[in-house]
Amino acid sequence: MRIVITGATSGIGRELAVQYAAAGVVLGLTGRRQDRLDEAAAACRARGAVVHTYAVDVVDRPAMASMARDFLAAAGGVDLVIANAGVGGPDKRSLDPGDADPMARLFETNVVGVVNTLVPFVPAMKAQRAGHLVAVASIAGFRALPGHAAYCASKSAVRMLMDGLGMDLRRHGIVCTSVNPGFVESELTAKNDFSMPFFLTTEVACRKIRRALARKRRAYTFPWQMALLCRLLVFAPEFIVRRLR
Numbered sequence: 001m002r003i004v005i006t007g008a009t010s011g012i013g014r015e016l017a018v019q020y021a022a023a024g025v026v027l028g029l030t031g032r033r034q035d036r037l038d039e040a041a042a043a044c045r046a047r048g049a050v051v052h053t054y055a056v057d058v059v060d061r062p063a064m065a066s067m068a069r070d071f072l073a074a075a076g077g078v079d080l081v082i083a084n085a086g087v088g089g090p091d092k093r094s095l096d097p098g099d100a101d102p103m104a105r106l107f108e109t110n111v112v113g114v115v116n117t118l119v120p121f122v123p124a125m126k127a128q129r130a131g132h133l134v135a136v137a138s139i140a141g142f143r144a145l146p147g148h149a150a151y152c153a154s155k156s157a158v159r160m161l162m163d164g165l166g167m168d169l170r171r172h173g174i175v176c177t178s179v180n181p182g183f184v185e186s187e188l189t190a191k192n193d194f195s196m197p198f199f200l201t202t203e204v205a206c207r208k209i210r211r212a213l214a215r216k217r218r219a220y221t222f223p224w225q226m227a228l229l230c231r232l233l234v235f236a237p238e239f240i241v242r243r244l245r
């Protein structure tokens with residue numbers, strides 16, 4: 001199996017890489033921190049995988065296209081691409097100083113970064129008439145939450161993108177999946193100063209994700225308690241949602 005994972009230097013991406021790593025597996029791992037990339041690659045090689053690393057920013061479109069070309073040439077094709085790299089951050093980083101930059105950067109990473117990751121692999125998958133494109137969105141993509149409008153909007157965009165791409169690419173044998181996790185142990189959630197119900201360890205969360213991807217689910221929202229909660233939130237009146245600060 002030939003697998004590309006962005007954001008493999010920590011959290012969900014690193015754990016997915018290690019769990020997929022095995023003899024006969026070729027991994028393409030990306031992230032900006034070279035030392036963390038080397039550490040993740042070593043852990044995967046120890047499990048028998050062949051690993052190619054790319055220290056690239058997902059926002060850098062030419063670098064991401066070059067990464068895809070390099071991986072396709074080295075691995076002779078691709079079976080699974082997981083656009084996992086993403087960032088969080090409260091809206092106040094932009095709203096307090098009146099500086100659009102943090103919000104714009106969040107959209108570039110979480111939305112444009114997914115496009116930069118997945119699109120360069122589409123021609124190869126079409127030629128193979130097989131392949132699986134995955135993006136890690138979030139339960140936050142179901143309803144805007146106070147203080148995190150930009151993050152919620154970015155994840156909602158990713159869900160819509162994967163939904164639509166799935167309809168278009170299906171006839172080429174390509175499956176598209178959006179993964180919508182609840183709260184999972186990672187560097188991202190380590191910064192949260194609010195309560196995180198139904199919190200999952202990275203290991204458990206990634207086992208669940210791998211199982212859903214093996215089943216070629218088009219969307220996977222987990223854990224089930226959070227999936228239920230966010231469906232209820234869609235219909236909740238605004239005065240209730242406003243209290244989730």
Ligand SMILES: NC(=O)c1ccc[n+]([C@@H]2O[C@H](COP(=O)([O-])OP(=O)(O)OC[C@H]3O[C@@H](n4cnc5c(N)ncnc54)[C@H](OP(=O)(O)O)[C@@H]3O)[C@@H](O)[C@H]2O)c1
Nearest residue numbers: 007009011012031032033057058085086183184186187188
């Ligand atoms: N943890 C949760 O509870 C949770 C819930 C829902 C959704 N998610 C989503 O899951 C994904 C993974 O997050 P995580 O929780 O595992 O957080 P994490 O530990 O902070 O990992 C984020 C990863 O993304 C990479 N990254 C960030 N910006 C990047 C950029 N511009 N270019 C390249 N790589 C970049 C980071 O690598 P470098 O810093 O080395 O570049 C890191 O490997 C994200 O899309 C996040 O939104 C997480």
